Amino acid sequence: MKSIVLSSVVTALLVFSGCSSKEPAVDSKTEEVSAPAAQEVQAPATETVSTEDSVVSSSTETTAEMTMAEIESKLPTVYFAFDKYNITPEMQAKIDEAAELGKTDAAKSFNVKLEGNCDEWGSDEYNFALGLKRADAVKKALVADGIDASRISMVSYGESNPVCTDHTRECWSKNRRVNFKLLP
Amino acid sequence: MKVIFSLLMLISFVFANDATIEVIKKADTVPSIAVEDASISYDDTFRLRFFKTLIADLNVLSIFNVDRHHRIANYNDVDVLVENKDMAYVLRYKMFEDDNAALNVQVKLLQKNEEVYSKNYRVSKQDIFMFISHAIAYDINEFMGEPSVAWMKRKVIFSRIIAPMKSEIVIADYTLSYQHTILKGGFNIFPKWANKAQNAFYYTVLDTSKPTLKYVDIKSGKVKNIISSDGMMVCSDVSSDGKTLLLTMALDGQPDIYSFNTVTKKYKRLTQYSGIDVNAQFMSKNQIVFISSRLGYPNVFSKRLDTNEVEQMVYYGRSNSACSAHGNYIVYKARESSNAFSQNTFNLHLISTKTDFIRRLTAIGVNEFPRFSKDGDAIIFIKNYKGQSAIGIIRLNYNKNYLFPLKYGRVQSMDW
Numbered sequence: 001m002k003s004i005v006l007s008s009v010v011t012a013l014l015v016f017s018g019c020s021s022k023e024p025a026v027d028s029k030t031e032e033v034s035a036p037a038a039q040e041v042q043a044p045a046t047e048t049v050s051t052e053d054s055v056v057s058s059s060t061e062t063t064a065e066m067t068m069a070e071i072e073s074k075l076p077t078v079y080f081a082f083d084k085y086n087i088t089p090e091m092q093a094k095i096d097e098a099a100e101l102g103k104t105d106a107a108k109s110f111n112v113k114l115e116g117n118c119d120e121w122g123s124d125e126y127n128f129a130l131g132l133k134r135a136d137a138v139k140k141a142l143v144a145d146g147i148d149a150s151r152i153s154m155v156s157y158g159e160s161n162p163v164c165t166d167h168t169r170e171c172w173s174k175n176r177r178v179n180f181k182l183l184p
Numbered sequence: 185m186k187v188i189f190s191l192l193m194l195i196s197f198v199f200a201n202d203a204t205i206e207v208i209k210k211a212d213t214v215p216s217i218a219v220e221d222a223s224i225s226y227d228d229t230f231r232l233r234f235f236k237t238l239i240a241d242l243n244v245l246s247i248f249n250v251d252r253h254h255r256i257a258n259y260n261d262v263d264v265l266v267e268n269k270d271m272a273y274v275l276r277y278k279m280f281e282d283d284n285a286a287l288n289v290q291v292k293l294l295q296k297n298e299e300v301y302s303k304n305y306r307v308s309k310q311d312i313f314m315f316i317s318h319a320i321a322y323d324i325n326e327f328m329g330e331p332s333v334a335w336m337k338r339k340v341i342f343s344r345i346i347a348p349m350k351s352e353i354v355i356a357d358y359t360l361s362y363q364h365t366i367l368k369g370g371f372n373i374f375p376k377w378a379n380k381a382q383n384a385f386y387y388t389v390l391d392t393s394k395p396t397l398k399y400v401d402i403k404s405g406k407v408k409n410i411i412s413s414d415g416m417m418v419c420s421d422v423s424s425d426g427k428t429l430l431l432t433m434a435l436d437g438q439p440d441i442y443s444f445n446t447v448t449k450k451y452k453r454l455t456q457y458s459g460i461d462v463n464a465q466f467m468s469k470n471q472i473v474f475i476s477s478r479l480g481y482p483n484v485f486s487k488r489l490d491t492n493e494v495e496q497m498v499y500y501g502r503s504n505s506a507c508s509a510h511g512n513y514i515v516y517k518a519r520e521s522s523n524a525f526s527q528n529t530f531n532l533h534l535i536s537t538k539t540d541f542i543r544r545l546t547a548i549g550v551n552e553f554p555r556f557s558k559d560g561d562a563i564i565f566i567k568n569y570k571g572q573s574a575i576g577i578i579r580l581n582y583n584k585n586y587l588f589p590l591k592y593g594r595v596q597s598m599d600w
């Protein structure tokens with residue numbers, strides 16, 4: 001539950017625009033405005049895919065018992081070079097594994113959101129677009145591996161979702177990444 | 185260096201009104217001004233704070249040689265202080281608290297011991313004193329008959345990241361010394377003023393299922409959904425009549441520029457390129473500039489909306505990833521060093537579509553978020569240097585940059 005508190009400061013900021021030259025400036029008020037309809041995002045419920053009573057004794061597949069969180073923890077993070085959105089062979093292998101996992105019965109019912117991220121260099125719209133192109137590159141690779149495009153959505157967080165905040169090259173390289181988030 | 189300067193001087197006579205040419209004359213010819221404090225309320229700390237703010241504002245006017253000594257005077261004395269007798273102007277002010285605890289300031293401008301101008305100001309709360317200071321500077325500038333500095337009274341809106349995927353949207357004065365958080369909680373970025381009156385703004389929400397552009401009416405507090413896109417959504421510019429937005433959206437996973445009519449709610453795709461097109465800015469009704477990766481690295485391009493003609497605007501800098509436009513002028517951020525991680529990484533440059541000159545506006549540090557004032561007279565930007573952040577004001581016609589220290593938080597995006 002997130003709430004947005006809106007209050008008005010304009011009155012205070014606009015006060016001086018209308019001063020006449022000899023009269024005292026108009027008094028200013030900082031007026032509290034009631035909060036707008038609370039904006040909220042539903043927390044995605046974690047759903048258990050398979051419970052004991054639905055599994056026949058023959059089931060030895062571990063994936064059948066994996067929850068969404070467990071599957072997500074097995075999904076890779078795809079890293080990129082500076083100012084680049086092409087996928088390296090090493091990262092391609094990780095995406096192939098993720099695609100195989102995505103095709104298993106346990107994971108089939110989930111959709112995936114690809115989150116593109118960048119390092120702190122270039123805090124502009126361009127950086128957000130770069131994050132998106134990274135997510136899009138991963139999406140294309142997943143689709144090429146046989147994942148249905150309709151199961152994949154994307155978002156770019158630019159540089160605003162760092163996993164590492166030190167000002168070092170190692171740290172920056174950790175932030176140039178695409179994360180997989182499962183959606184029910 | 186001398187050769188360059190003399191060349192510039194020569195050229196400046198030919199193109200007297202071109203802002204891409206640095207003005208280097210009239211450096212020492214501006215009149216002197218001293219400020220005398222005749223306050224009768226408030227403690228010394230606050231008095232000194234107000235004095236410093238006023239000195240900074242007078243400096244930004246760039247029309248005075250401002251004396252920085254804090255001297256105490258009596259408001260009604262006819263003569264200026266003996267230390268200030270050689271000053272061309274003396275600005276004397278008296279701060280006092282009235283019965284409602286409001287801050288009142290009386291101001292008079294003295295020239296050769298004659299009062300040539302006076303005005304009174306009042307705000308209900310002491311902590312918004314900087315708006316009085318900006319108003320005094322604005323009025324003195326008007327009195328002196330100089331080109332308007334109306335941008336001093338305009339507000340800056342910016343977003344700052346407070347934790348991963350957590351941000352705030354803040355409204356501030358032009359020095360960012362007054363800050364009011366208007367949107368708390370959630371992941372809200374890329375705020376953009378919706379109109380000239382600055383009573384509404386657009387912003388992007390990222391913690392919804394799709395990135396969504398919203399509109400906030402500040403007075404009523406009402407929030408409206410405007411449009412959503414998978415992947416990315418940014419309002420890059422608003423036309424001067426407020427009716428057309430330039431958006432970066434990615435309806436098919438591809439970041440491209442769209443125009444959006446706020447009346448009909450219809451959008452139109454303006455660019456179609458398989459790489460990155462972002463950061464569109466109106467130059468005129470029929471022409472935009474934008475950042476594109478068409479050359480394999482970010483650079484500034486323009487596009488005519490009537491003929492679809494695309495033109496490269498900048499032939500300098502290895503990575504020009506942000507720009508702001510006003511009329512024929514474009515200010516852009518350039519990475520000059522070939523080493524992406526070296527010091528002295530990003531500087532601001534000014535170009536004009538009418539000439540081939542490039543004017544370098546900053547010299548050191550990481551300089552970003554350049555934004556023209558509405559009248560094109562000044563540029564605001566953020567400077568990061570040696571772990572310190574500052575807000576900068578560039579007075580193009582005076583060839584001066586002013587810096588104000590920035591308190592806390594990393595600015596994500598800014599509009600003026």
